[in-house]
Amino acid sequence: xxxxxxxxxxxxxxxxxxxxxxxxxxxxxxxxxxxxxxxxxxxxxxxxxxxxxxxxxxxxxxxxxxxxxxxxxxxxxxxxxxxxxxxxxxxxxxxxxxxxxxxxxxxxxxxxxx
Amino acid sequence: xxxxxxxxxxxxxxxxxxxxxxxxxxxxxxxxxxxxxxxxxxxxxxxxxxxxxxxxxxxxxxxxxxxxxxxxxxxxxxxxxxxxxxxxxxxxxxxxxxxxxxxxxxxxxxxxxx
Numbered sequence: 040x041x042x043x044x045x046x047x048x049x050x051x052x053x054x055x056x057x058x059x060x061x062x063x064x065x066x067x068x069x070x071x072x073x074x075x076x077x078x079x080x081x082x083x084x085x086x087x088x089x090x091x092x093x094x095x096x097x098x099x100x101x102x103x104x105x106x107x108x109x110x111x112x113x114x115x116x117x118x119x120x121x122x123x124x125x126x127x128x129x130x131x132x133x134x135x136x137x138x139x140x141x142x143x144x145x146x147x148x149x150x151x152x153x
Numbered sequence: 154x155x156x157x158x159x160x161x162x163x164x165x166x167x168x169x170x171x172x173x174x175x176x177x178x179x180x181x182x183x184x185x186x187x188x189x190x191x192x193x194x195x196x197x198x199x200x201x202x203x204x205x206x207x208x209x210x211x212x213x214x215x216x217x218x219x220x221x222x223x224x225x226x227x228x229x230x231x232x233x234x235x236x237x238x239x240x241x242x243x244x245x246x247x248x249x250x251x252x253x254x255x256x257x258x259x260x261x262x263x264x265x266x267x
Contacts, residue, residue: 043196072255079162081243081257082197095254130196140185140204140253144196 041065043145045131051151057119060148063112064133070094072142073106073116074130082130088114089136121152155180155246159258167266172216172231174261176244179225185253186227187245188218191260197243203227214238239265 044063052058064071069090074082085104087095090111099106103122108114118125128149132142160175178184185204189197201212208220218229227244241262247253 048194079259081157081245081259082255083257084254087254132197134253140247141199141202142255144189144198146194146196149194 043131043133043143045129045145045148047148048146049149049151051153052121054123054152055120057117058121058150059115059117060129060131060150062114062116062131062145064114064131065143067135068133068143069111069136070134071108071114072132072134073114074132076128076130076147078127085116118150121150123152126150126152155184155248155256157244157246157256157258159244159261161261162259163262163264165264165266166234168236169233172229172234172238172263174229174242174244174263176218176227176229176258177225178227178244178246180246180248182248185247186218186220187247187255188212188216188227188229189243189245191241191243193240200229200242234263234265236265236267239263 071088073085076082085099086106088108091108106116128147130147131145134142156179158177187202188200191197201210203210203220211217216231241260243260244258245255247255
């Protein structure tokens with residue numbers, strides 16, 4: 040079974056530029072999560088999708104971050120414009136449903152904002 | 154609301170010695186608890202999980218954890234450390250609050266000394 044795929048693995052941008060990350064969850068997994076992991080901290084949930092609908096985006100900085108999962112499969116997370124404090128690893132995870140307590144994580148995208 | 158506290162951001166043990174990583178949780182409802190491991194430049198891999206069955210949970214790579222409700226703890230142990238155990242370890246709590254959202258601790262970096 041293929042795992043959660045993410046791209047790119049690394050990205051370096053200047054502040055005020057925009058960037059997008061892509062995630063393809065495990066086949067058949069209805070729930071998809073985006074986490075932000077700042078160096079030295081645990082992952083923090085940014086947004087949770089159930090199929091193509093948003094379940095929880097309470098910690099997503101909506102003035103600069105956006106995410107979509109149009110067909111209920113893969114997802115894109117965008118930052119526009121980026122700030123220095125957005126430097127982090129962005130992790131995507133998926134689970135078979137919102138009441139499935141086990142999440143499977145992708146390798147992450149390491150973003151550096153200079 | 155749920156929260157997780159991991160005591161000790163860095164732990165060093167000698168190869169062959171006991172590994173003990175501490176995790177305390179707070180939850181107003183019966184929790185599910187997880188330990189994940191993260192190797193450099195990789196995503197999170199599930200080590201073990203507690204889902205209200207047996208309180209002593211065995212995971213991969215010789216790790217185990219015991220759920221102690223009276224102490225609100227879920228400490229991770231391994232009898233004999235191996236060099237390959239060097240990584241960052243995260244404890245997470247999840248509970249039935251509509252969705253099983255994860256709350257992660259800040260992580261413990263384990264160093265294994267030869």
